[in-house]
Amino acid sequence: MLANFVQIFFEIEDKLIKALRETAFMTLTSLALAIVLGIALGLVLYITNEPLLSKNTPVYQIVGFISNMISSIPFLILMIFFLPLSSIIVGTKIGSKAVIVPLTIAAAAFFGRLAEASFSEVDKGVLEAVLSSGAKKSHVIARIVLPEARISLIKNITVTAITVLGFSAMAGLVGGGGIGDLAYRYGYQRYQKEVMIICIVMLIIMVQIIQTIGDLIVRGLLRRKQG
Numbered sequence: 001m002l003a004n005f006v007q008i009f010f011e012i013e014d015k016l017i018k019a020l021r022e023t024a025f026m027t028l029t030s031l032a033l034a035i036v037l038g039i040a041l042g043l044v045l046y047i048t049n050e051p052l053l054s055k056n057t058p059v060y061q062i063v064g065f066i067s068n069m070i071s072s073i074p075f076l077i078l079m080i081f082f083l084p085l086s087s088i089i090v091g092t093k094i095g096s097k098a099v100i101v102p103l104t105i106a107a108a109a110f111f112g113r114l115a116e117a118s119f120s121e122v123d124k125g126v127l128e129a130v131l132s133s134g135a136k137k138s139h140v141i142a143r144i145v146l147p148e149a150r151i152s153l154i155k156n157i158t159v160t161a162i163t164v165l166g167f168s169a170m171a172g173l174v175g176g177g178g179i180g181d182l183a184y185r186y187g188y189q190r191y192q193k194e195v196m197i198i199c200i201v202m203l204i205i206m207v208q209i210i211q212t213i214g215d216l217i218v219r220g221l222l223r224r225k226q227g
Contacts, residue, residue: 004194008192008194008195008198009194009198012182012186012195012198015182015186016182016198016202018177019177019178019179019181019182019199020179020202022096022176022177022178022181023165023168023169023177023178023179023180023206025096026096026099026100026103026164026168026171026176026177026178027161027164027165027168029100029104030099030100030103030104030107030164030168031107031157031160031161031164033100033104033107033108034103034104034107034108034110034111034160034164035111035157035160037104037108037111037112038107038108038109038110038111038112038114038115038160039111039112039115039153040112041063041067041108041109041111041112041115041116042111042112042113042114042115042116042118042119043115043119043141043145044059044063045060045063045064045067045112045113045116046115046116046119046120046145047141048060048063049116050120052124052127052128052131053127053137053140053141054137066109067109067112067113068113070105070106070109071106071109071110071113075102075106075167075170076170076173078102078105078106079099079102079103079106079167079170079171079174079176080174081102082101082102082105083098083101083102083174085101085102086098086099086100086101086102089101094174094175094176095175095176095177096171096176096177096178098176099168099171099174099176099177103164103167103168103171106167107160107163107164107167110160110163111156111157111160114156114159114160115149115153115156117152117156118149118152118153118156119145119149121149121152122144122145122148122149123148126144126148127140127144127145130144150221151218151221151222151225154214154217154218154221155214155218157214158210158211158213158214158215161210161214162207162210162211165203165206165207165210166203168180169183169203172184172185179199179202179203180199182195182199183195183196183199183200187199
């Protein structure tokens, strides 16, 4: 049985390498965009819900509703829905580039809520002290809120990266390429369970790599903070 796995692995080696590259491209590009958009979204939610800053309940409710609405839609449906938008932005409805758009939208909405929670963990006593000293709110956000929340943000970025990787595996169902596409076309449609298992193992390894990198960064920041 092991010999059979080894044989199939070498038979699909080129396809597997291509799929890994496509998955890495989709995940890293979408994650980078989602971090930027998600932090901005999280700050809007945090600021408009924090009395010490600029509480604005209508804005918070509207932005929160949009974020919740996006997050509540299963990614496969969301991906299909936003493929026409992908055609406008990147010029195609198929391939890894096309999936970047729905991946980014879904990941940004997901990470935005996590970022809001990270910002909410910042000690309000510190905010009160700094604001009472006459500091501008923009300075408080840039120099207090963001630095104080960075460890929690890294943890949530790690969670988001793993989630995006899982989402990217669904891209194969609509011709988006990547590990999911390889598992679907060669593992499921051709009834090659060995290919399916190889793809699952690759995804597990990628998740472990992401989690390890995230943990190492968090530990480094904690040592720096304590030292």
